[in-house]
Amino acid sequence: MSGLKERIAAGLEAVRARSLAYTDLDDELLVRQHSPIMSPLVWDLAHVGNYEELWVLREAAGLAPLRPEIDEMYDAFAHPRGERPELPLLSPDEARAYIARVRGRVLDVLDAADLSAPDPLCGGGVVFGLVTQHEHQHGETMLATLQLSGHPGPPGDGGPLPPAPPRRAVPRAGGAAEVLVPAGPFVAGTSARPFAYDNERPAHRVDLPAYWIDRFPVTNGAYAAFTDGGGYDDPRWWTARGWAWRTRREVRAPLFWTRDAGGAWWRTRFGRAEPVPPDEPVQHVSWYEADAYARWAGRRLPSEAEWEKACGFDPASGRARAFPWGDAEPGPEHANLGHRLSHPAPVGAFPAGASPCGAEQMIGEVWEWTSSWFLPYPGFRAFPYREYSEVFFGRAYRVLRGGSWATHPSAVRATFRNWDHPYRRQIFAGFRCARSAGPDEEG
Structure with a gap:
């Protein structure tokens, strides 16, 4: 990998480690809605993978959908947060397996991508920066959910x-x-x-x-x-x-x-x-x-x-x-x-x-x-x-x-x-x- 690709891969690895740390909880805490203004944590976890699949695998790389039947469920505009606990959401184990599968293919796309091409999504690695920032933003949302829940949450890095x-x-x-x-x-x-x-x-x-x-x-x-x-x-x-x-x-x-x-x-x-x-x-x-x-x-x-x-x-x-x-x-x-x-x-x-x-x-x-x-x-x-x-x-x-x-x-x-x-x-x-x-x- 080139230096830029290595930095992108490291950023993807770091943000995923953060998401998994914030959701390293009992299943009951992940599927519960802790506040009507926030999603269940398991929704955020699967959503970041679905977003990554949509923009890197489908839009940028032109690959076939992995789980098209879940797209509407994880579309932030399709269902208000208050309705999301009633959806047939992926279980915590299913969500982790899905986002891991997406990430594996994303790294393959990154390895083969021409980041010097004059493409508005792939040029300079823009699409990878887009999904990395998006997942970090959901990481902060997860922390806000944990604060509302009263859960101790993961400590800072010290x-x-x-x-x-x-x-x-x-x-x-x-x-x-x-x-x-x-x-x-x-x-x-x-x-x-x-x-x-x-x-x-x-x-x-x-x-x-x-x-x-x-x-x-x-x-x-x-x-x-x-x-x-x-x-x-x-x-x-x-x-x-x-x-x-x-x-x-x-x-x-x-x-x-x-x-x-x-x-x-x-x-x-x-x-x-x-x-x-x-x-x-x-x-x-x-x-x-x-x-x-x-x-x-x-x-x-x-x-x-x-x-x-x-x-x-x-x-x-x-x-x-x-x-x-x-x-x-x-x-x-x-x-x-x-x-x-x-x-x-x-x-x-x-x-x-x-x-x-x-x-x-x-x-x-x-x-x-x-x-x-x-x-x-x-x-x-x-x-x-x-x-x-x-x-x-x-x-x-x-x-x-x-x-x-x-x-x-x-x-x-x-x-x-x-x-x-x-x-x-x-x-x-x-x-x-x-x-x-x-x-x-x-x-």
């Missing part, structure tokens, strides 16, 4: 954090350590990165006025001040839809938070109760909650263009970086990614991952809500299928950026766009705030 940096200013109640992003244009999105999704394309120029953005994500301690200060009781801080959601659901705090008899906050993390660490980024908050906090703090959520410029734009070179620190792939000193820990790291833990403007931990830790709806970029073209992005465009989904501690490094970058309903809280989501710069602050 990799140590970088040495603690000297104590620096961190976000505080009602305020923030913030950095200025000067006015001017930058190039958002990408037209060059081969494994970028269609919704990240094409690259296009965006001109923004100057603004301030938090150096770090909002912490648990800062968010607790909002909660303890009556933030959930005051409709002034909430949009009309957000207040209706909060009232109807009787939401009083981030998901998995509870208060003890002494007034201290605790959280349940993979079935274990523990005090809420004040210096970690808050997670499991909806867009409605993030927006309400920002209003309470006298600030706002950044647009996704503001977020991306703060994350990747280098004013010294005038170009956009793949990551805040540059174009090098994420290393252990840069970010908390790939289930290294089973939770966000304390703010300030990764100074080597800072962006040119000085914002930190924009990659990893928590997905960060933005103020933007999920809409296409100018010149958008669906590839390789409409259902990945196009059918979700509109004013139903808000954009999240940056990835979380559970996101694999291959499935995140400065241009990566995630999206979800503004009321979703099971995802590993938090936020940081922004504000517009005044005329005397524009740098």
Whole structure:
């Protein structure tokens, strides 16, 4: 195999090991639906194999289907998650056998593929990157399901954090350590990165006025001040839809938070109760909650263009970086990614991952809500299928950026766009705030 093929094969092996580790559970836990908003874990396991069969074996290689009778069952659009437990799903053993069979043929296709051919799916190994990222995304979904189930789940890989940096200013109640992003244009999105999704394309120029953005994500301690200060009781801080959601659901705090008899906050993390660490980024908050906090703090959520410029734009070179620190792939000193820990790291833990403007931990830790709806970029073209992005465009989904501690490094970058309903809280989501710069602050 060539060097590129070896890297692709190693990536396929690593993602499959992750999927199998997350589903190394009793059959009863795999087939149970732990939440109506999530699929049974065994559905995710077979789905990633069916997706891989569809795109590598059938679309790219033109091979005959292995199990065409299961296609509809594992089509994410054919059956809502709440209906999937009633389907005649493959058993855990059948699912493992099926995905192993698919993978064996995929490796044969990879070995014979001409990755230099000018083919939109096979050229450069694009289709293999597509299925690898897709499976990693389902790995994060599996972790969210395990968190909802209360199962301990697999531990992180135990990799140590970088040495603690000297104590620096961190976000505080009602305020923030913030950095200025000067006015001017930058190039958002990408037209060059081969494994970028269609919704990240094409690259296009965006001109923004100057603004301030938090150096770090909002912490648990800062968010607790909002909660303890009556933030959930005051409709002034909430949009009309957000207040209706909060009232109807009787939401009083981030998901998995509870208060003890002494007034201290605790959280349940993979079935274990523990005090809420004040210096970690808050997670499991909806867009409605993030927006309400920002209003309470006298600030706002950044647009996704503001977020991306703060994350990747280098004013010294005038170009956009793949990551805040540059174009090098994420290393252990840069970010908390790939289930290294089973939770966000304390703010300030990764100074080597800072962006040119000085914002930190924009990659990893928590997905960060933005103020933007999920809409296409100018010149958008669906590839390789409409259902990945196009059918979700509109004013139903808000954009999240940056990835979380559970996101694999291959499935995140400065241009990566995630999206979800503004009321979703099971995802590993938090936020940081922004504000517009005044005329005397524009740098």
